[in-house]
Amino acid sequence: MPNTRSTPLDANIVRRRNLSAVLDLVHRQRRLTRADLTRALGLNRSTIGDLVAVLVAHGWVDERDDAPRSGVGRPSPLVMTRNQWLVAAINPELDVIDIALVSLGGEIIDRRRIPADQPSVVDVVSIAARVIAELAALHPEARVLAAGVAVPGLVRRSDGCVRLAPRLGWRDEPLATRLTAALGIPVSAANDAHLGSRAELGFGAGQGAASVLYLNGGASGIGGGLVIDGRPVDGAGGYAGEIGHVSVDPHGELCACGAHGCLEALVRRGALTAAVGLSHPDDDELEAALLAAAASEGEDGPVRTTLREQLGWLSIALRSAVNLLNPERIVLGGHLAALWRASSNDDRAAALAEALPVTATDVRIEVAALGSQRLLIGAAELAWDRIIADPTGVPLESMVSDSAS
Amino acid sequence: MPNTRSTPLDANIVRRRNLSAVLDLVHRQRRLTRADLTRALGLNRSTIGDLVAVLVAHGWVDERDDAPRSGVGRPSPLVMTRNQWLVAAINPELDVIDIALVSLGGEIIDRRRIPADQPSVVDVVSIAARVIAELAALHPEARVLAAGVAVPGLVRRSDGCVRLAPRLGWRDEPLATRLTAALGIPVSAANDAHLGSRAELGFGAGQGAASVLYLNGGASGIGGGLVIDGRPVDGAGGYAGEIGHVSVDPHGELCACGAHGCLEALVRRGALTAAVGLSHPDDDELEAALLAAAASEGEDGPVRTTLREQLGWLSIALRSAVNLLNPERIVLGGHLAALWRASSNDDRAAALAEALPVTATDVRIEVAALGSQRLLIGAAELAWDRIIADPTGVPLESMVSDSAS
DNA sequence: ACTATTTGTTGGTTTGCACAACCTATCACG
DNA sequence: CGTGATAGGTTGTGCAAACCAACAAATAGT
Numbered sequence: 001m002p003n004t005r006s007t008p009l010d011a012n013i014v015r016r017r018n019l020s021a022v023l024d025l026v027h028r029q030r031r032l033t034r035a036d037l038t039r040a041l042g043l044n045r046s047t048i049g050d051l052v053a054v055l056v057a058h059g060w061v062d063e064r065d066d067a068p069r070s071g072v073g074r075p076s077p078l079v080m081t082r083n084q085w086l087v088a089a090i091n092p093e094l095d096v097i098d099i100a101l102v103s104l105g106g107e108i109i110d111r112r113r114i115p116a117d118q119p120s121v122v123d124v125v126s127i128a129a130r131v132i133a134e135l136a137a138l139h140p141e142a143r144v145l146a147a148g149v150a151v152p153g154l155v156r157r158s159d160g161c162v163r164l165a166p167r168l169g170w171r172d173e174p175l176a177t178r179l180t181a182a183l184g185i186p187v188s189a190a191n192d193a194h195l196g197s198r199a200e201l202g203f204g205a206g207q208g209a210a211s212v213l214y215l216n217g218g219a220s221g222i223g224g225g226l227v228i229d230g231r232p233v234d235g236a237g238g239y240a241g242e243i244g245h246v247s248v249d250p251h252g253e254l255c256a257c258g259a260h261g262c263l264e265a266l267v268r269r270g271a272l273t274a275a276v277g278l279s280h281p282d283d284d285e286l287e288a289a290l291l292a293a294a295a296s297e298g299e300d301g302p303v304r305t306t307l308r309e310q311l312g313w314l315s316i317a318l319r320s321a322v323n324l325l326n327p328e329r330i331v332l333g334g335h336l337a338a339l340w341r342a343s344s345n346d347d348r349a350a351a352l353a354e355a356l357p358v359t360a361t362d363v364r365i366e367v368a369a370l371g372s373q374r375l376l377i378g379a380a381e382l383a384w385d386r387i388i389a390d391p392t393g394v395p396l397e398s399m400v401s402d403s404a405s
Numbered sequence: 406m407p408n409t410r411s412t413p414l415d416a417n418i419v420r421r422r423n424l425s426a427v428l429d430l431v432h433r434q435r436r437l438t439r440a441d442l443t444r445a446l447g448l449n450r451s452t453i454g455d456l457v458a459v460l461v462a463h464g465w466v467d468e469r470d471d472a473p474r475s476g477v478g479r480p481s482p483l484v485m486t487r488n489q490w491l492v493a494a495i496n497p498e499l500d501v502i503d504i505a506l507v508s509l510g511g512e513i514i515d516r517r518r519i520p521a522d523q524p525s526v527v528d529v530v531s532i533a534a535r536v537i538a539e540l541a542a543l544h545p546e547a548r549v550l551a552a553g554v555a556v557p558g559l560v561r562r563s564d565g566c567v568r569l570a571p572r573l574g575w576r577d578e579p580l581a582t583r584l585t586a587a588l589g590i591p592v593s594a595a596n597d598a599h600l601g602s603r604a605e606l607g608f609g610a611g612q613g614a615a616s617v618l619y620l621n622g623g624a625s626g627i628g629g630g631l632v633i634d635g636r637p638v639d640g641a642g643g644y645a646g647e648i649g650h651v652s653v654d655p656h657g658e659l660c661a662c663g664a665h666g667c668l669e670a671l672v673r674r675g676a677l678t679a680a681v682g683l684s685h686p687d688d689d690e691l692e693a694a695l696l697a698a699a700a701s702e703g704e705d706g707p708v709r710t711t712l713r714e715q716l717g718w719l720s721i722a723l724r725s726a727v728n729l730l731n732p733e734r735i736v737l738g739g740h741l742a743a744l745w746r747a748s749s750n751d752d753r754a755a756a757l758a759e760a761l762p763v764t765a766t767d768v769r770i771e772v773a774a775l776g777s778q779r780l781l782i783g784a785a786e787l788a789w790d791r792i793i794a795d796p797t798g799v800p801l802e803s804m805v806s807d808s809a810s
Numbered sequence: 811a812c813t814a815t816t817t818g819t820t821g822g823t824t825t826g827c828a829c830a831a832c833c834t835a836t837c838a839c840g
Numbered sequence: 841c842g843t844g845a846t847a848g849g850t851t852g853t854g855c856a857a858a859c860c861a862a863c864a865a866a867t868a869g870t
Contacts, residue, residue, distance in 0.1 A: 005425065021410070224729075226729070240729065248652070257762055324646065325640055326642055327641060354663065
């Protein structure tokens with residue numbers, strides 16, 4: 001819909017939207033009372049009762065009477081997620097394919113990390129089909145309804161085609177289409193960092209904020225995602241959020257993208273690991289090592305200098321983004337989180353002093369909260385998206401068989 | 406509403422939204438048939454008939470039967486804007502206060518440019534009150550319902566408070582509140598470039614696009630606005646779109662904002678006017694002079710070199726913004742339009758080659774179309790916003806008297 | 811003139827939210 | 841331990857608004 005102030009509402013949309021709003025709220029809160037729903041959505045008590053009854057009938061949620069018994073008045077039944085329907089989340093990486101079943105509420109029910117060596121799309125499809133069937137067999141009471149994929153690369157959002165994933169060596173691979181055919185359930189795909197922002201928005205450090213800028217530092221570069229007015233931003237082609245290629249220094253090093261001085265060409269995980277002399281630390285180890293090293297050396301020691309320099313580059317990119325978007329919150333993940341937490345308060349303040357304009361003094365900078373589950377939760381969000389958008393329109397029959405071979 | 410997938414719909418919202426959608430479409434198209442509305446909105450013929458009847462009854466639109474008589478079938482009545490209700494647009498500047506009455510459909514009905522010398526808020530309020538009354542008196546058949554102000558500075562969107570307008574020497578001035586009190590009608594205020602993007606989106610070079618990045622070069626710097634998925638982006642505080650302070654070269658000149666190498670510190674109107682030896686040209690004169698000078702000199706002549714250099718800086722900011730937002734279209738206004746149009750195709754291509762990532766090769770760059778009416782139309786959009794949001798909820802009595810003293 | 815086509819018009823239908831009245835379960839206090 | 845206050849679920853009715861089907865009107869083409 002090209003620039004409309006408001007979309008028209010036909011008769012059926014009302015029910016769908018309200019069911020969707022209720023289910024969405026349960027999804028995000030996991031458990032709340034019917035009275036909470038009434039307050040949060042502003043609908044009538046009887047309407048909420050009706051809507052919840054529909055969702056219960058469809059098996060999306062459960063209602064229980066063992067109340068929190070807090071306060072006077074008749075206790076309100078607890079509405080909670082129910083693990084009868086699940087979605088699958090898939091995250092192919094350079095050396096591992098990470099697969100999980102995720103419940104409504106964004107909880108990882110079961111997870112397998114399958115070693116792989118720069119898997120092809122065919123590999124991913126066959127492994128995903130097998131593993132999802134195996135996982136489903138462990139949960140015979142549940143059914144897998146849809147799947148989402150987090151891809152370390154550029155993904156065309158409309159059809160889930162991977163335009164370019166240098167880390168995996170993929171180019172123009174119709175990943176989502178292939179997976180949909182193989183799994184027999186709808187599959188969507190998106191950029192991993194973009195999905196990281198979705199996960200943090202819903203269940204992590206972005207909770208409660210309406211506009212969030214998320215930056216994730218990974219081994220292959222810096223990705224990002226943004227949420228504006230509560231809606232994830234895809235961009236025209238689905239490539240929004242590539243904050244790793246925001247220009248930081250036009251005279252800086254050549255980036256893999258062909259331009260000079262991109263954020264990810266200057267703020268590198270390698271610079272941090274080298275400073276503390278580690279070869280392949282995970283993010284937690286890196287952060288611990290940075291903190292220890294910074295504590296044991298002087299103000300101008302080599303680690304602190306590296307931190308200060310890297311933080312300086314980061315702050316320039318943040319400045320551009322903040323001036324452009326005026327977000328409510330910034331969430332840092334991966335090695336950017338380590339960089340932020342290992343830096344001294346003084347250095348942070350100095351970096352931000354120039355980075356944040358007077359208008360943005362109240363922007364909150366947070367560190368990502370979801371750890372290694374982030375991408376899977378984000379991928380699951382992609383699958384939940386369509387379900388939550390139309391809870392009664394989901395064909396509950398089209399699902400992966402739970403009888404694995 | 407912090408991050409909701411979909412807002413609940415109570416019973417009354419449906420009608421309001423549909424009326425709003427119809428009025429919005431008429432606002433943007435100015436004249437279309439009822440059949441067009443039916444097709445565009447997807448609602449039932451009878452529903453559209455009903456909605457239009459309500460809008461006619463409230464005086465927002467007219468229906469006429471002198472059809473375009475094109476094609477078989479019963480001709481559909483033409484629904485068109487009606488100038489019974491107007492809004493006022495106000496744009497205080499350094500040396501002039503620009504005031505207009507604007508109709509539904511974004512047409513400027515009448516306009517006055519009142520000379521002023523760095524007016525204070527009090528000046529603006531008294532002049533606006535007087536001039537709007539005068540203009541209203543010239544159109545006794547019409548009523549002025551609301552007003553919008555385009556301010557060259559930072560404006561808090563929630564209450565229209567001008568946080569900082571260096572050009573006018575204002576700081577923390579409750580402009581909208583004062584004007585509301587003085588005029589007796591609701592007044593909203595926003596940043597001028599932000600409103601420029603609104604105007605171009607609705608009626609200019611951004612028409613039809615869903616996501617637009619707008620950059621405007623003015624005497625005081627570079628401002629901008631952005632529209633994502635058809636919605637103008639305000640940001641958490643209302644300060645989004647300050648693309649003039651995107652970092653272009655961290656080693657570059659000091660910007661008035663206190664940071665180094667902001668876009669507006671490097672791409673300056675003064676650099677262009679100096680290159681062609683003019684002192685105070687308007688944008689058209691500047692563009693003509695640049696074109697003439699570039700045509701009359703060699704590839705590496707001074708004007709062309711300046712153009713190339715300025716375009717290079719601009720392209721770095723565009724690169725950051727495009728990677729972050731992946732917009733569908735970029736609209737350049739003010740001296741940035743002159744810079745763009747006066748540059749050679751080769752220079753443009755060279756600048757964009759590095760600026761646009763592979764993912765954004767299909768982004769369209771356009772030149773702003775509305776000229777000097779842009780800010781007034783944008784300011785009027787601000788006023789129309791609330792009216793279109795709830796066409797039957799507008800108190801038609803609360804209006805400026807048409808009997809000027 | 812007659813037919814096909816498109817669209818407005820009208821009256822009846824359905825859907826779904828709101829509302830009011832009523833019922834129920836808890837807490838607090840005497 | 842009983843009674844009142846309070847919060848909230850339950851039920852039936854009302855109403856608003858979109859939809860639908862049938863019909864009428866106005867045009868273009870044959």
